[in-house]
Amino acid sequence: MLNPFEKIKIPPRIEDFIESESGRLRSIGGKSIREREIRRLRDYRERIDAYLQFVRSFPRVNQLHPFYRTSLEIASGSLDRVRICLSVIARNAVLAQRILAKYEDMIRRSPEERANLLMRSGFGRASSILRRSRDCVDWISKVSSELSKGKAIDPELPTIIVAGPPNAGKSTLVSKISSAKPEIANYPFTTKEIHVGHINCGVKVQVIDTPGILDRPDQERNVIEKKAVNALRNLEGLIIFLFDISQAPVYGAKEQLNLLREVKSLGKPLLVAFNKADVANEDIRKEILSKVDDKVLEISSEKGVGLDQLKGEIYNWLKSISQDPSALLDCGDIYIDPGRGPNHR
Incomplete structure (x- = not known):
């Protein structure tokens, strides 16, 4: 589309x-x-x-x-x-x-x-x-x-939406698991537009990198945040919510938990991940972990730690929504290289 x-x-x-x-x-x-x-x-x-x-x-x-x-x-x-x-x-x-x-x-x-x-x-x-x-x-x-100039998004494709606070490593994760190549930098608010990549798990899956959202009411959000909220609310699919548990996150535990509650209120399939686990602030990690009821994956997008397990969860989600699970492939083995089609890692 x-x-x-x-x-x-x-x-x-x-x-x-x-x-x-x-x-x-x-x-x-x-x-x-x-x-x-x-x-x-x-x-x-x-x-x-x-x-x-x-x-x-x-x-x-x-x-x-x-x-x-x-x-x-x-x-x-x-x-x-x-x-x-x-x-x-x-x-x-x-x-x-x-x-x-x-x-x-x-x-x-x-x-x-x-x-x-x-x-x-x-x-x-x-x-x-x-x-x-x-x-x-x-x-x-x-x-x-x-x-x-916006990236083409097909609402009919299986969709993974990566969301979370600013500087949580969303763009890095999207670049590691899909064909997308968003701008990546070690400062918040790098992502100002929706970026789209794809993976091939037997079916084509689009992966969406969203701008960081702040813990504040809708009416106070700027255009960049509204673009992220639009994707979360109006596209069906799996939401991967990234917590930033690094030594100096933009948001502390309380604000990040507030964002998770807002995302959960949408009632969509959700996968929760602690990113930057290799440089974790243990106080933030323990506080968030004590208040999250969902299964939590601990990953490092930059180092590639835990991504195989995350891809396995994506595969399980696809099986749960697929009319023909036998047609699915291991999402960790195949990705889509733009212009050249499916490639094996």
Whole structure:
């Protein structure tokens, strides 16, 4: 499944478009003055269709998967504004085309010496109408461009979502168990976008690296956090929640436990792991362990410690949801290398 925003046909800015069309006039001729001016208006009218193609190529908001609909809401700030702007752009494009068609007809029925004057009048009126869409075109083009760059996520594929507080090692883990190659650094908030990798366990499984989330109410979360929460809430699959039990985590035990409770409230399959176990702060480790009811894996994504056991848990989860468990393969043995398909480690 493609990112539904990838195929949006983003149109030119209104002023750039009008300037370009004005410059094209001299290159358009005809056998007579009347024919020339009609052809000029017709060319303008046909090229205005770029704005209608943009509206037609934009996904229907109500038909989007909840993940992508929420992604659009996060990027735009308002789905209502998206709907209104698309309507404004389409309405003004159609009205401008009708004006041009009307002036083409007027030129046909008027004395030839009035043809150039009518062409200029029609071009000016149509341009004035198009300018009414200027702010909407600029704004929604920016939103569309941002969304078109997002990684394609297929809500129908088995999905693993790696979540947790900032600097918990999520990106490192995703890079070790899948084909994804997110940016990795030893400081918090490195991940600002959703990253997607894949593994092949007999079936293709997508693995999603989410930005770190902070222990605070939804209304106080920033755009980066909202992207992570969107994936957790609107994609079905297995959530791997990483605790950071290193010597100096961004969050202490209490805040990390609060985040786990929020994630558990979603009611989705959950795998809990203590990351950075090789450099553990024993006080934090013991405090969290005493308050977690779930089975806990202790791993080090960076050193590769415990990853075989984690992959085994992923395999067990896949068996529990698979209609044909016999078709599954050991997730630890096979990964997907982008562009070259399945490869054995």
